[in-house]
Structure formats: C-alpha cells, structure tokens
Amino acid sequence: MFDILHDHLALFLVGAWPHGPLGGVANTLVLAALGLVASFPLAIAVGMAQVSPWRWLRTGADAWTRLVRGIPLLLIIFWAYFAVPLLVGAEVSAFTTAVCAIIVYESAFLAQIVRAGLESLPRGQMESARSIGLSWLQSMRHVQLPQALANMLPSIVNQSVSIIKATSLAYVIGVPELTYSAAQVNTITLTKPLQTFLLLAAFYFVLCFTLSRFAGWMERRIARRRLGLA
C-alpha cells in the first residue's frame, strides 16, 4: 500500500497538475471551499426567510429546504449536468456543474444551521432591536446575525466535513478530484483496487477528522468564553 502511495503521491495530492488540470486532494478542497463559501450567503438568506415574519417567505424557504434535502446529491449533479447548459445556453465545464450542484445541496443544510442559530437567540434581542425602531432586516443584520454566526461556527465547520465527502460524487461527471485520482491510480496499478481505495478512504478520513477536531476545539472555546470571560 505504501508503495502505491509512494509511486502516485502527486496524483493523489494535485492530480495532473502542473502539466494538466488541478486534481486530487487540492481540487477536492477547492470544490469544498467554493461550495461552502458560495452556498453560505444563500443559506443565510434561506435561514433568515425561515424565521421571518412573512408567511409566504417562510413557506417558500421551507419548501426549498425540504425539496433539496429530500433529493440525493447525485441526482442534483446529474440534473445540473443536463439542465445548466440548457439554461445558460452554453457549454459548462464539469467543474462548474459540480460546484453549482454542491451549492444548491449544501445551501439547504447550511440554512438549517442558520435557522437553528437564529432561533436559539433569546427573544428579547429581537424585541429590543425592534423597540428602538430598527426594521426587521436591520435588526437581523446588526444584532441577530452577528450573534447567531458566532454560535454557529462549530456547526458550519462540521458541515464542511459533509461537503468534503459530498465532493466525491463530482467523480461521476468526470471532475478530476480525489476520488477521480484514485480511480486513475487504480487503472494504472490494475491489480490493487482494495489497497488503492483504502488509501482513498484514508485521505478523506484525515481531512474530515482534522476538520471535526477543529470544530470540537472551537465549540469548547466558545463554551468557555460564554461561561467565563464574556
């Protein structure tokens, strides 16, 4: 197994780069980071809509999250693969397709985190913000969201673990990421699929385990700050 790692380390880490497109762990991280960063504003909007005082907005946002959460990511990727080129009327790269699908998928899950974060704040924070004449949106922006986001950070990092694993599905439309690299290595070595895919699992595990440890550390830090100092 170590000889596979030794022989193909570059392929696992960066794919064909610098002679070809970026792949491997690096591209997996890029996919996940883009997915997280781009889905976050969407998630904030949807999460806010879910706790908003306007019924039609709540209903719409609820329907959106229910719908997306009820569909496997693989289907969203397939759907985006065929639908997005039709919608924009141009060729769309597999990478862009995958990012779009991940954004749609993760926005629904992140929205749940945002909603929970907003709902966990004491009611008095909103009441007092509204009581000095701030609009609902102003209250959200200056009082609720900053508090909710600080409390949400660990959950967001935890969610990024799921995003990293989700990127492996981009393999099916040919995005050169970590799983894709492993498949290439498997084709090269030919006779060692077990070892190769065990190695792949190890790569994912290290990434995800590191992130969840980081989330745990953040959680303890926030808890400590809430108890003692702050």
Next chain:
Amino acid sequence: MLQFENVDKYYGAHHVLKGIDAKIERGEVLVVCGPSGSGKSTLIRTVTRLEAIQGGRILFEGRDVAAADSNVNRLRARIGFVFQSFNLFQNLSVRQNLMLGPIKVLGLSRDAALAQAETLLAKVGLANKIDAMPANLSGGQQQRVAIARALAMKPPLMLFDEPTSALDPEMVQEVLQVMRALADEGMTMMIVTHEMGFAREVASRVWFMDHGQLLEDAPPARFFDHPAHARAQRFLQDVLRPAPRAAMLTD
C-alpha cells in the same frame, strides 16, 4: 399623549385585556400595578405593538398606533421601551448599544451619536463603562445602560416593563434613582412595577389592574391610603405587609 380606548386582547379564548379605557397626559408618571397575570405587562406591550390587540384603539399623540398608514418602526423610535430582562445587544459594546439606533434610525452622524452616548452614560452614572460588553456588567448596570439606550432615541414617552423585577435587591435602588431623575426632568413615563414605595413617592397617578381589568385610576395618596376596590385593598395588604415568613423561618 397616550390613550387607550376600550382595548381588548385575547390569547385564544383567554380574555387578557378587558375594555381598557384610560389616558396618560404629557409629563405624567403613571405606575401600573397589580398581581401577576393581571395583564399589566401585556397592556404596556400593546402600546408599541409588541402585542396586537383585538378590539379598541390605542392613540399615541392623537394617532392610532395600528393605523394602516402608521409606520411601526417610526412609532417605536418615538417611544422608549425598557424591558425586565434588559435585552442589551450582547454582540455590541455599551457604546455601540447606545449608538446603533441613533445612527441607523435617526440618521445621526457617528460623532453626534458618540457625543450623545457619552452624555447619557454620564447621566446614568456609567461613563466609565462605555467600552464594556453587556455580559461584563451587573444587572443594575445593564438596566441603566438599557435606559440610556432608550433615551438615546430622544423619545417623548418612556415605557418601563417591570424594570427592577429581574434585579438582585441591592441593585434595585440604582435603577429607581435613574428613573426618579427622569421623572424630575418631566419625562412622561408609564411604569409597570411592584416597587410600591417608588410608586407612592414618584407616581403622579396609579393604575391598579386585576384579571385584565383596570380597576383603579387614582393619585398615589388616595390609592395607597384609601383604595376603593376590595381587590386593590387585598393586593396592597399582600405587598405592603412586612414579611413575617422570614422571621418564622429563623425560629
């Protein structure tokens, strides 16, 4: 300045405000008292539409607060509200708590808002806490900041919903002191409180509520010495009686 006209409120089938009909004039300090569950907090919360009413009207400066053309944000900017649980913005420093409303709602410049914040903090005796975070203040300090935050909007009317009920006993006076000073300046105030000593000393009028009804509306001297209603008499006996239980416990 503030007028309740036959105000009715229900929580489902529960009738919590029953035909409240009363008026507060400019410069008055009105204390609302009554047993818990009497509807006094609900009543004060209806003024700025934190609670909706199902019948009657509430007029502030002659205008229906729930009128279709009334802007609820503008209404709330003109009426200061002090909560039982302070509700300072936890993510903002004391200074920012006092500046947010004036800048975002009144359109003050940062400098003007800061200067005003400093003046108001000095007034409530907390000039040295301007950079503190709310969580690092005692309850009494937080409530004084909350009063300053409400005053920063320069409201012609201030509402207090049990402002000392969440405080440790030793901190009650520092808050009442600030309120007393406000009353002396001629601020129009509506105060829900159990502090009967404060009511007798500072109030220009006292309302007594029970079971959603406004039973008495009298100057403090008359209310405390000769309450007309039997339920008001019983309430006063209960709250003014020196606590005998503490003595019994030590026996």
